[in-house]
Amino acid sequence: MTSSPTPHRRARLPRWTAALAAGLLAAAALLVPALPAAAHDELVSTDPSADAVLDALPAQITFTFSADVLTDAGATVVEVKDASGASLADGAPEVSGTTVTQSLAGAASGAVSVVWRVVSSDGHPISGDFAFTVPAAAPTPSATPTTTTPTASPTPSATSAPSADPTSSATAAPVDEASAPSPLPWILLAVILVIVAGVLVYVFASRSGRKTAGGGTAGR
Incomplete structure (x- = not known):
């Protein structure tokens, strides 16, 4: 009397394989939120620029941003003060697309x-802040009575090289350059997905091999 063939037992995944796959998937899930998010808009330039030295207080300050600025009431605030703390802002700032303009009024000297x-x-x-400098105005000389006296004819004098007029120095506005997002999180995520795919392919291939071997034994 021949015994009935023993039913082929379904292959089970080793515990360490399931644990490894679960760990890799968990690590991938943790990496996804850590991927760099889109950067916020930023200040591109200002006129006058930071640390500039000007001959006089400009009529306005212009800010240029990397994207349009919202025009909601109270959303845009600009404060301009001289060295004594007095306000130099003339009215509310005006917003037009990526540009914000703040008019100025008054006299200032020193740091603004x-x-x-x-x-x-x-x-x-x-938000942010910066400063520029307006030199103090030279005092106006008082008028003094003069007397007319005979003078000798002017003699030729050595000419001196004309002195260069002070000019305002323009320096680049402080721009927070957004560093390029690091590709490391993407690389790690790709490696983890490749490992998980390899483990799953190996497991399914092992199961297929066991089924084939079991089928051949049963046929004998």
């Missing part, structure tokens, strides 16, 4: 501080 805040196109508020 500028503090700004806007709401970028993604709804995130951004």
Whole structure:
């Protein structure tokens, strides 16, 4: 009497294989939120620029941003003060696309501080500050009585080289250059996915081999 063939037992995944696959998938899930998010808008330039030395107080300050600035009421604030703390802002700032303009009025000498805040196109508020310098005005000489006296004819004098007029120095505006996102998280995620795929392919290949071997034994 021949015994009935023993039913082929279904191959089970080794515990270490299942644990490894679960760990790799968990690591991939943790990496995804850590991928660099889109950067917020930023200040590109200002006129006058930071640390500039000017001959006089400009009529306005112009800010240029990397994207449109929201025009909601109270969203844009610009404060301009002289060395004594007196406000130099003339009215509210005007917003037009990527440009914000703040008119100035008054006389200033010394350091002029500028503090700004806007709401970028993604709804995130951004702010910053910088300063420029307006030299103190030279005192006006008082008028003094003069007497007319005979003078000798002017003699030729050595000419001196004309002195260069002081000019305002223009320096680049402080721009927070957003560093390029690091590709490391993407590389790690790709490696993890490749490992998980390799483990799954190996497991399914092993199961197929066991089924084939079991089928051949049963046929004998």
